[in-house]
Amino acid sequence: MGRRTENRNIDVTKARGELEEDLLEYVYRTWRQGRQITSKEYAREVNITGYEAAGLVRSLVKKGFLCEPENGHLELTDKGKLEGMECLARHEKLTQFFQMVSGMDQQRAQEDACRVEHYISPEGLKGIENFLQYGDVYDRIYDDMDLYTFYEDGDFPMAFGLYEPERRNPRFLATEYEKLEQSVILRVKKSQNCFRLKTKKDESIGCVWYRRDEEWIQAKEEKGVYQLPTDIFTYTANTGIPVTEAVAIIAITRFEQKPLPIDYRELNIHVW
Incomplete structure (x- = not known):
């Protein structure tokens, strides 16, 4: 025992x-x-x-x-x-x-x-x-979720917004938002889940970072597609409308230096 x-x-x-x-x-x-x-x-x-x-x-x-x-x-x-x-x-x-x-x-x-x-x-x-x-x-709020328990293998397009976290009422879209494709892709595999942010053709936003255990980690990037683990997000399930909101603070820098507060962005994804 x-x-x-x-x-x-x-x-x-x-x-x-x-x-x-x-x-x-x-x-x-x-x-x-x-x-x-x-x-x-x-x-x-x-x-x-x-x-x-x-x-x-x-x-x-x-x-x-x-x-x-x-x-x-x-x-x-x-x-x-x-x-x-x-x-x-x-x-x-x-x-x-x-x-x-x-x-x-x-x-x-x-x-x-x-x-x-x-x-x-x-x-x-x-x-x-x-x-x-x-x-x-x-309504419920939870984090450290493994979405593989809710989705089958595949790619799922989802609406998202990228905001300046300090500017609210009204909220302001970050300048990088216009350089990204209109949907973020939730990729679900048996081995790993991630949200995939993709830049538009001929656009670049630099380096994308996410935070885990108070440490900034540079997101994997390949051909303008950035991979963000799903377990870094906080999820809010709303009882009034059929949507779960996934929110994470990420950072975007021009070069491979550790992010400063001015580099922080709020990524908000609607998980249907």
């Missing part, structure tokens, strides 16, 4: 199987983000001992979900990726469900989802999926 204290100051004792699913979900999420972790890093993140984390890793390796660790990094097998995707999908759908029916914030909803996701039946989860599509009660 493992024990951790959640943010509500409630001691929560978890069964071994729950702890293994939590680890598998975490490794899958970091893999989707293009990152690697070690069992020691995971232990610090969830407040368990290194010995407990190592035991969970050994069990998942034995079950075929993780490869034998190399250089300490945890790597999913193909079987582990499939199971991890299912764990993450359950968690994110339950988090949204609790937000919608209760109005609780994301952190509280995630805590409840962590408990329920290990026991909910396929029929119960299917009912919640239907409710998410047709029965919104509250």
Whole structure:
């Protein structure tokens, strides 16, 4: 058995199987983000001992979900990726469900989802999926979302705006907006999701940056197409109209220097 204290100051004792699913979900999420972790890093993140984390890793390796660790990094097998995707999908759908029916914030909803996701039946989860599509009660705000749990593989054009973040009432479009194609493309693949900003023919906007964990990272660019990870956005689902608004602060610079506040732009995407 493992024990951790959640943010509500409630001691929560978890069964071994729950702890293994939590680890598998975490490794899958970091893999989707293009990152690697070690069992020691995971232990610090969830407040368990290194010995407990190592035991969970050994069990998942034995079950075929993780490869034998190399250089300490945890790597999913193909079987582990499939199971991890299912764990993450359950968690994110339950988090949204609790937000919608209760109005609780994301952190509280995630805590409840962590408990329920290990026991909910396929029929119960299917009912919640239907409710998410047709029965919104509250607007909800969430971040760090993996849109692969909601879209099939493919490219999806979406309307967007690029604004100067400090100028509101009225809002002002950034000068770079006129140099971009009219739609941003959501590209969904099993390995990675991204929003793709494309410049118009013979136009250039320089370097595009996004922020993760307070660090500015230069977006990948190829032939005037910039790739922005979907998990850097904050999403607001509106109950009154069938649209989810994705918002992120990005930066645009002429050269490859770190952005200054004057370079910041607000990217607003309508996710239908």
